[in-house]
Amino acid sequence: MADVARFAAGLALLVGLNLAGEWVVRVTRVPLPGSIVGMITLTVLLEAGVLPVHVVRRPAELLVRHLALLYVPAGVALVAYVAVVRHDLVPITVAALASLVTVLAVVGLIVQRLGRDE
Amino acid sequence: MTSALWLVVTVLVYLLARAAYARTRLALLNPALVSIAVMIALVVATRTPYERYMTGGRLLSVWLGPAVVALGLPLALQLATIRRNALAIGVALAVGSLTGIVVAVSVAWLLGAAPPVVLSLAPRSATTPIAMVVAARLGGIPALSAVVSIVSGALGGFIGVGLLHALGVRSPLAVGLALGGAAHGLGTARAADEGPTQGATAGMAMGAVGVLTALLAPVMIAALRWFTSGR
Numbered sequence: 001m002a003d004v005a006r007f008a009a010g011l012a013l014l015v016g017l018n019l020a021g022e023w024v025v026r027v028t029r030v031p032l033p034g035s036i037v038g039m040i041t042l043t044v045l046l047e048a049g050v051l052p053v054h055v056v057r058r059p060a061e062l063l064v065r066h067l068a069l070l071y072v073p074a075g076v077a078l079v080a081y082v083a084v085v086r087h088d089l090v091p092i093t094v095a096a097l098a099s100l101v102t103v104l105a106v107v108g109l110i111v112q113r114l115g116r117d118e
Numbered sequence: 119m120t121s122a123l124w125l126v127v128t129v130l131v132y133l134l135a136r137a138a139y140a141r142t143r144l145a146l147l148n149p150a151l152v153s154i155a156v157m158i159a160l161v162v163a164t165r166t167p168y169e170r171y172m173t174g175g176r177l178l179s180v181w182l183g184p185a186v187v188a189l190g191l192p193l194a195l196q197l198a199t200i201r202r203n204a205l206a207i208g209v210a211l212a213v214g215s216l217t218g219i220v221v222a223v224s225v226a227w228l229l230g231a232a233p234p235v236v237l238s239l240a241p242r243s244a245t246t247p248i249a250m251v252v253a254a255r256l257g258g259i260p261a262l263s264a265v266v267s268i269v270s271g272a273l274g275g276f277i278g279v280g281l282l283h284a285l286g287v288r289s290p291l292a293v294g295l296a297l298g299g300a301a302h303g304l305g306t307a308r309a310a311d312e313g314p315t316q317g318a319t320a321g322m323a324m325g326a327v328g329v330l331t332a333l334l335a336p337v338m339i340a341a342l343r344w345f346t347s348g349r
Binding site for chain 2: 011014015017018021022031032033034035036038039040041042043046047053056057059060061063064066067068069070071072073074075076077078079080081084085087088090091092094095096097098099100101102103104105106107108109110111112113114115
């Protein structure tokens with residue numbers, strides 16, 4: 001029972017941070033999704049030691065492990081855009097591939113030159 | 119089908135797709151991609167309006183926000199390594215996020231893609247849930263961003279290590295950051311196969327690039343608009 005209660009409390013905290021992030025975005029108009037503000041807040045709270053890791057560990061690991069399931073319904077929305085995708089299939093493919101290869105190369109080469117950890 | 123049934127079917131399809139991937143380890147059988155494809159086929163075959171499907175689907179989608187918040191945990195656990203290499207990581211991920219957006223957007227635009235498609239490609243480097251919220255804010259198509267993000271992530275996991283080795287990039291830190299930064303979740307999974315340092319730093323890069331992309335994409339879109347309208 002204590003485990004269930006702790007899990008629920010951790011989950012409620014993650015939901016609360018998400019809502020708080022959305023509220024901050026609405027009030028301050030920072031150009032960020034509310035969930036990202038929540039994520040940064042969680043990182044800061046954990047790092048500062050205000051929030052012990054064990055409070056959120058279980059629910060956080062569960063959500064991250066099954067992230068893929070959570071975006072399936074949103075991906076299904078693609079049915080409404082079949083014509084758009086078919087029309088622009090070449091630009092979409094080339095642009096995504098070009099972006100992927102450039103980022104891999106840029107990040108890899110810069111870290112290799114400047115990094116201290118070998 | 120009722121919306122509750124659609125929810126159950128979505129979860130079942132996902133679990134089956136996960137099991138199939140665990141069994142075969144084929145990058146092509148990425149669970150998210152297979153689940154989305156199967157669900158689209160089912161929705162089309164049963165002539166279900168998307169809105170009806172989504173009344174059940176929303177019960178999953180509402181957890182995306184808290185799940186993005188949860189990504190703060192792996193990020194916090196990596197902060198010591200980040201500090202030690204702060205300069206290299208900061209420069210690499212900032213430049214990487216920026217080029218990821220600019221290359222995707224300008225190539226799509228030059229090849230004549232429709233404006234909502236161009237905007238959907240801007241957050242390509244970000245992890246899928248972040249790419250979707252960024253696309254929604256920009257006026258793109260979140261579902262398209264999701265699929266582009268998943269497919270390019272799978273491809274990055276597939277070709278990433280080979281490409282980096284060909285470029286002479288071999289340090290575990292550099293390989294991890296490049297895979298996580300360019301190919302988010304699926305790149306991170308591939309990096310973890312290379313070693314614990316690679317896996318951990320890839321997870322960190324994924325989080326940082328997600329945040330940087332969310333911050334930079336609106337600015338870069340505005341800048342490119344200004345630049346292209348001026349000539």
